[in-house]
Amino acid sequence: MRVPLLDLSAQYELLAEPIRRELDEILRTQNFILGPKVEEFERALGEYCGSPHAIGVSSGTDALLAILMALGIGPGDSVVTTAFTFFATAGCVARVGATPCFVDIDAPTFNVSPESLANFLERQCRRNGVGQLVDKTGNIVRAIIPVHLFGLCCAMDEINAIATSYGLTVIEDAAQAIGAEYPGKAGGRQAGTMSAAGSLSFYPSKNLGAAGDAGAIICEDDELAERFRSFRQHGMEPRYFHHVIGGNFRLDAMQAAILRLKLPYLNEWSAARRVVADVYREEFGRVGLTNKITLPSEPYRDFGLTNHHIYHQFVIRTPDRNELQRALASRGIGAAVYYPLGLHEQECFASLGYHAGDLPETERAAREVLALPIYPELTREMQREVVHAIAEFFA
Ligand SMILES: Cc1ncc(COP(=O)(O)O)c(C=O)c1O
Secondary structure (H helix, E strand, O other), X not given: OOEOOOOOHHHHHHHHHHHHHHHHHHHHHOOOEOHHHHHHHHHHHHHHHOOOEEEEEOOHHHHHHHHHXXXXXXXXXXXXXXXXXXXXXXXXXXXXXXXXXXXXXXXXXXXXXXXXXXXXXXXXXXXOOOOOEEOOOOOEEEEEEOEOHHHOOXXXXXXXXXXXXXXXXXXXXOOOOOOOXXXXXXXXXXXXXXXXXXXXXXXXXXXXXXXXXXXXXXXXXXXXXXXXXXXXXXXXXXXXXXXXXXOEOEOEHHHHHHHHHHHHHHHHHHHHHHHHHHHHHHHHHHOOOOOOOEOOOOOOHHHOOOOOOOOOOEEEEOOOXXXXXXXXXXXXXXXXXXXXXXXXXXXXXXXXXXXXXXXXXXXXXXXXXXXXXXXXXXXXXXXXHHHXXXXXXXX
């Protein structure tokens, strides 16, 4: 049996009719950019996330870019983040002229390690003559970008406490974690709402996927939200008067309308992904594989949250990763490596001066991770096929 890594067609079948009606209406009105469909989606998204402001933008990448631009982060600044993430996280930092500084991950969760972050700030940074925190290169350390990878929130209480003690701004990259909850000291909080601003991606494969590129910024502060809205549209207010240099980061009406239609299903879909994760856990236990592979950790499972993990990806680890991926492919089973190389070792960041061995847990994860098929429509039979194929590989 073929088991694709992802199959979006089943979800489309469910909503095909209402989607076609919405698109037809937009085509009739020819109101394509921003406008009422985008505003309606923004209201619904803000409500879903428990955030007073949701600002629709053109992608998750542009959400991060607009946030960094609006916060005035640029040349001479450093931003601390993880090297075990999609390129956009650090790419955006570099694109505004700032420098990404990478700290290591916590092995079980793949998320930024608060210890590694604290060590970096304490041992590799110092206060300059005017009290600013500077790194070894003399850049001013301005912000931290934790990434809620694979649908699991970072240890935000610890990260926020460290940020506060150093006077740093936190920006959450919640591209993979819409709706994911964190059991904070102050109660359950959603990904993207635990910092100055959060970025979301609606890339089609995300738990909430558009029919193209789309993203959003969420934030609590009214004034900051206005700045993000302005940066989304070339810093223009009113028309053709520009206060700041922003960009074209606008969301279009067709994507917004589709996302608005899908949003009420999101919790159900994420719950279905958790069921898939539970079935994998059960099946891997049944065939006695849990000593051969490491399953994803669920640190927030017993806190009574709805979305303790949204399983954007179900990522296992094994030192035999490459051979296993090849064996699965030969049986028509999709599996993917997110991510095969830490950003600190990417060619485009060579000038930052990192070397192999600098971030041992990131590098080990890059060698061992393998994402298995996970989506609401994955059947138990398909999952058994995946587990059976992995069991045969290790037999
Ligand atoms: C962690 C992370 N950050 C940022 C992005 C960028 O989002 P987009 O592809 O919508 O630009 C992604 C998308 O895959 C992501 O996974």
